[in-house]
Amino acid sequence: QQGALELLRSGVIVRLAQCQVYDMRPEMDPQGMFGMRDPPVFIPSPVDRYRQILLPALRLCQVILTSSMAQHLQAAGQVLQFLISHSDTIQAILRCQDVSAGSLQELALLTGIISKAGLPGILSELDVDVNEGSLMELQGHIGRFQRQCLGLLSRFGGSDRLRQFKFQDDNVEGDKVSKKDEIELAMQQICANVMEYCQSLMLQSSPTFQHAVCLFTPSLSETINRDGPRQDTQAPVVPYWRLPGLGIIIYLLKQSANDFFSYYDSHRRSVNKLQNVEQLPPDEIKELCQSVMPAGVDKISTAQKYVLARRRLVKLINNRAKLLSLCSFIIETCLFILWRHLEYYLLHCTPTDSQDSLFASRALFKSRRLQDSFASETNLDFRSGLTVVSQHDIDQLQADAINAFGESLQKKLLDIEGLYSKVRSRYSFIQALVRRIRGLLRISRN
Template sequence: MATLQELALVTAVIGHSDVGHDWSSQMATPIGSGLVRLQRLMLTLLPQYWSKQNWKSLVNQVTQSEGGDGVRGVDLMISEDASLVVQQIATNLVSYCRVAMTIGGTEFSSPYCRILLTPHLAEAITMPSSRATFAPMSGAHPHSLGLLIQHLKECVDGYGSSLETHQQKNRKLESGTLGMEDVRTLLPANMTVDKLSPAQQQTVARQRLKQLVTNRKQELQHYAYLIENLLYLLWRHLQYYLVHCKPVTSDPHMVGMARSSMRLLQEYGATQSGDLTFDLSSVGEGVSAADLESLKIDIGKSLTDGLFKKLLDVEEAQFSARAELRVGFVQALVRRVRRLLKLKADVRTDI
């Protein structure tokens, strides 16, 4: 648990700092090379923390190592704490990506934003969210939009599940006296219940139930933050790839030169940081016409009307909880993404 908490603190600091700037032009300096390496390390964490299956694996490891030993109640609270920390790391990573992207790109890629993900969607199309698990990134290859879309779907489903659980536990908390079955479930199995009066058992059980309600509320906040920012990143990437991106020439000689240049950048990064890395400023470059055509064909399979409805339902649930009635960030982003998909469809029809 201590390691996860330290990682949560470090990623929180980095996620809200200027580390997201494009430092690749200063690779020759010790500070520049160190910051580029730090950028790569942040992005390397994405597959591990942008996958709910990996969340569960991390939480199980912490629960086993913290000495719960299968004791009912004890394991539950350890698992709850670990789950919130893992979610916090995920929110810090998406915060870093948002900051890094909005700082701005380069004149060679997208001048209005920084491109962090490639236009490939394999993860979002071929793997159900319930079984989605991703290996760490290799040093020379950035992640794809498929990873982002897959995690967005998981977060939307997770929000709905957490909201239902939160409402159920809140109703129990507001109902007054808890039933004996609820008390037995909430009290730790290693607690000497015989020494507690029924009133004391109720008090302890209600305290633990209040903590669970608080945890669900915090979990909903994490999911809402992830959904908003993942959707924002998705919109900016789609706007670049579907509207602004110019594919590289199909001339094999020119493609070979571009790949050779990319390898030189990677090798230079390796000599400076002691580890093979990719140049963040060139993620959106070198995209072929076939890559863009594949994106235009497959994006509709990943971004369905059902997903858009769930996204709007999430925002509506947030407004209901705060008694607010207004047009929100998610609704505006959904409208913009739909507009891009319609534009893509219109262009393909004209062709």
């Protein structure tokens, strides 16, 4: 913590904001979309060399944000200044469609930083002279960061969909197995960061339920399209300038619950194998060794094979432990955001086709404009977004939510809390949110 404060006082982040090298991001190679299949080369590509410069700066920003609790606003202000100074690069990373380990590592770091620094309340901490015009420009930058982060949920919100992008060949060996683990961890980290960001935006900008800032429209079409009889794995990606529907939250909630049990079983099996390495079949020992040492496994002794197998199992156990923690966090934040949105839409939202719609719409638009930095986007028709909600939209939301948030999903969530969350500090948090959501869906609107 003391080191982070010294770095803040010395103005390291301010100096990084002035560095022009971060604006020189090379164009992505279209042949590298599935970059892990490219043969390794001795000389790094321009993108790899650029990342050797960018990633340490992002890690430094992340460390300062997480270490300087006493001066968090000052740290967040300096980091936000860094993001805005290099906004073209930041937006290019957020828009990048590459699914290589390097690109996902960039996104994981960047979304973690934005979730803590890209908040409207941080603008007052910027070390710049702010007039009304420049304030709108800064709000515009934050609005774009927010929209693009929300857009990432459509890409990374379902792990079964993204498995298409990872490997079409399951029989990967050596370094590719390690890359596969890194990619899976990075994708879950990105989802966790975006959900943390959504939670922070709602808590900071929504002092009451009646004046909630809704980040998602009252549409569950995403989860209906993807969960229907014909599971549409090619569900359209929502453009970043449009707010996604609440369905992506329920879809992410379901996928995270499924992923949790998959990781939990894998973690338990790996622990059992680690405790009984000597009893494992020779073929399984060889497979574990090949993920650490792709060539020459047959030439080493049995004792050395056991050492390599243990090393792989320990790495796998640690990887699954991180994934379990991320899934648990994603589930908790998804439930929180779903609850807050349902609370607003089902209890406090005045439909545009009601008798009081004219006055309610004006009041709501005014209050939202004060709170929501999305409204500063000049190319967005804000009034056609969240404020135009009809009675039919609300009735449809309630009907779809009752079906999507069914008994089987609720049981899964409560089982997860019993298996995992009971040993953590937030025991009964999931149970309380499930109970509140269930109560909201039983309410009949008059």
